[in-house]
Amino acid sequence: MIRFENIGLRYGVGDEVLRDINFKLERGSFNFLTGPSGAGKTSLMRLMYLGRTPTRGLITMFGKNINGMTRSEIGMMRQKIGVVFQEFRLLPHLSVFDNVALPLRITETPEKEIQNNVNELLDWVGLGDHKDQLPETLSGGQQQRVAIARAVIARPKLLLADEPTGNLDDTIGVRLMNLLEQLNRMGTTIVVATHNQGMMNQFGHPRLILEQGQLHVQEPQTWIRDKIEGVY
Amino acid sequence: MAKSVQSFTQKAGGRYDLPLNRSGNGRFIILLITMMTFLAVLAISASFALSGVAAKWSTGLENKLTIEIPAGETDVSALKVEVKKKLDSIDNISKIDVMSDDAIAALVAPWLGADFALEEVPMPALIAVETKENTRAFIDKLQKDLSEINSAIIVDAHEEWLEDFLRMIGALKFGAMFVSLVIAATAIVAITGIIRARMSEHRPDVELLHLMGASDAYIAGQFQRYALRLGLLGGAFGLFAGALGLAIFSVGINAGDSDLFPSLRLSGLAIFVLFCLPFVSCALCSTTAKITVLRSLARMP
Ligand SMILES: Nc1ncnc2c1ncn2[C@@H]1O[C@H](COP(=O)(O)OP(=O)(O)OP(=O)(O)O)[C@@H](O)[C@H]1O
Ligand SMILES: [Mg+2]
Numbered sequence: 001m002i003r004f005e006n007i008g009l010r011y012g013v014g015d016e017v018l019r020d021i022n023f024k025l026e027r028g029s030f031n032f033l034t035g036p037s038g039a040g041k042t043s044l045m046r047l048m049y050l051g052r053t054p055t056r057g058l059i060t061m062f063g064k065n066i067n068g069m070t071r072s073e074i075g076m077m078r079q080k081i082g083v084v085f086q087e088f089r090l091l092p093h094l095s096v097f098d099n100v101a102l103p104l105r106i107t108e109t110p111e112k113e114i115q116n117n118v119n120e121l122l123d124w125v126g127l128g129d130h131k132d133q134l135p136e137t138l139s140g141g142q143q144q145r146v147a148i149a150r151a152v153i154a155r156p157k158l159l160l161a162d163e164p165t166g167n168l169d170d171t172i173g174v175r176l177m178n179l180l181e182q183l184n185r186m187g188t189t190i191v192v193a194t195h196n197q198g199m200m201n202q203f204g205h206p207r208l209i210l211e212q213g214q215l216h217v218q219e220p221q222t223w224i225r226d227k228i229e230g231v232y
Numbered sequence: 233m234a235k236s237v238q239s240f241t242q243k244a245g246g247r248y249d250l251p252l253n254r255s256g257n258g259r260f261i262i263l264l265i266t267m268m269t270f271l272a273v274l275a276i277s278a279s280f281a282l283s284g285v286a287a288k289w290s291t292g293l294e295n296k297l298t299i300e301i302p303a304g305e306t307d308v309s310a311l312k313v314e315v316k317k318k319l320d321s322i323d324n325i326s327k328i329d330v331m332s333d334d335a336i337a338a339l340v341a342p343w344l345g346a347d348f349a350l351e352e353v354p355m356p357a358l359i360a361v362e363t364k365e366n367t368r369a370f371i372d373k374l375q376k377d378l379s380e381i382n383s384a385i386i387v388d389a390h391e392e393w394l395e396d397f398l399r400m401i402g403a404l405k406f407g408a409m410f411v412s413l414v415i416a417a418t419a420i421v422a423i424t425g426i427i428r429a430r431m432s433e434h435r436p437d438v439e440l441l442h443l444m445g446a447s448d449a450y451i452a453g454q455f456q457r458y459a460l461r462l463g464l465l466g467g468a469f470g471l472f473a474g475a476l477g478l479a480i481f482s483v484g485i486n487a488g489d490s491d492l493f494p495s496l497r498l499s500g501l502a503i504f505v506l507f508c509l510p511f512v513s514c515a516l517c518s519t520t521a522k523i524t525v526l527r528s529l530a531r532m533p
Contacts, residue, residue: 049443050533051443051533052533081445091440093251106444106447106450107445
């Protein structure tokens with residue numbers, strides 16, 4: 001599904017914020033991405049949603065080397081990726097409904113289908129009564145739910161969520177994690193960046209750990225062993 | 233008005249993901265396009281009106297020549313006969329009218345006074361000729377042939393001064409068309425600038441759409457629709473203002489009852505062209521917007 005080989009990324013002329021990143025995510029897997037603030041989680045996600053090209057290395061997504069792709073192929077691939085941005089990036093002048101509907105409109109889904117799907121999902125994330133409001137009139141947690149709804153509405157093949165539960169209380173956080181689990185069971189590959197140890201413990205998925213721009217992968221079993229051995 | 237256009241574009245499947253239709257200076261841009269269309273209406277009407285003047289002045293004179301045998305030491309009446317014989321032999325000449333001395337006397341009377349004695353003054357001979365086809369080559373050949381009879385004979389093609397006049401009209405017409413082109417070019421520059429400003433104003437949102445996988449055409453379509461609306465409104469207002477201006481202007485001109493200027497009545501073609509202006513303005517705005525947006529999108533990864 002995703003393969004990074006010797007990836008390096010720098011912004012401008014600064015030092016590399018990601019160095020020698022190597023990993024592979026299987027189709028249908030559920031992964032946590034963790035590490036201290038500033039370690040490069042958001043940057044790694046940016047590479048995965050094709051928001052930036054790496055300074056070096058080879059990225060293969062959906063079985064394709066992204067270097068050789070045309071503009072329209074990249075566009076099509078982006079349509080298969082849902083992203084929950086750390087800072088939400090909702091369109092401020094669009095209603096909650098229209099924000100969530102955006103990915104469907106881009107792919108020119110029939111309006112009737114849009115109405116049905118968006119309303120259903122908004123009810124599900126508990127925003128059924130706020131459809132016509134503008135994002136700025138919502139609380140942080142409500143905005144976050146809009147961002148999540150927008151990311152999943154088009155049933156992406158790959159879902160990248162950057163701190164999706166940061167502003168949510170535990171009940172709603174767990175509920176949203178359950179939504180992601182459900183999507184995952186339907187075949188969506190998922191990467192969730194988070195600091196939330198409790199949540200990672202509760203859902204035993206493999207972890208990608210970033211530290212100072214370098215990545216190591218921890219399978220759940222090793223993680224449990226480490227825990228028993230008192231490393232964490 | 234703006235409200236109804238907005239609902240029209242929404243009905244037509246037009247929905248803005250970017251708040252382009254709410255931007256404050258939309259009205260300013262419409263005003264700009266209105267003024268440009270107004271100027272274009274004036275320039276194009278002027279161009280058509282000048283065509284009308286030129287057409288009016290060139291018909292009726294075209295196939296006529298006057299041959300003058302100047303008064304002088306030679307025997308004018310003998311030359312007259314010889315010239316007539318020569319003209320009779322030319323195929324291209326359809327009518328020969330040798331002016332009588334009385335007619336010539338009447339022509340020169342204003343200069344000489346009515347009571348002069350015809351015999352005392354050497355009189356020129358004038359022969360009016362109508363041709364089937366009046367080409368420059370024919371006139372030159374005729375002049376050459378007649379010069380062989382007597383070098384003093386002059387072929388007056390009437391057109392000589394008319395040609396200058398028509399050339400001047402042609403230049404004015406060209407000027408008017410050139411002004412129209414300059415107006416169009418100015419409009420393109422203005423719209424490019426406006427769309428660029430809009431793009432950078434909404435850059436984060438445009439980037440987001442791009443990251444969601446929206447095609448370049450989808451994003452450009454948003455700006456195109458916006459530009460189309462500005463172009464249509466500005467074009468329609470400009471046409472209206474221009475028509476009003478023309479009406480006032482033509483009342484002024486036609487009151488003078490001048491023969492030089494044909495009444496400022498525009499031909500069907502002219503009116504058709506003027507009515508196309510709002511659509512031209514739309515097409516110009518929309519295409520310019522499309523090209524501008526596609527060019528800046530091409531710079532996004
Ligand atoms: N657009 C950018 N331009 C320049 N430097 C950047 C940019 N984005 C991130 N960085 C730098 O890259 C490094 C990694 O940042 P990143 O946002 O990826 O970290 P993070 O792991 O997501 O942090 P957090 O947990 O706080 O969200 C930081 O040192 C940051 O300053
Ligand atoms: Mg981050």
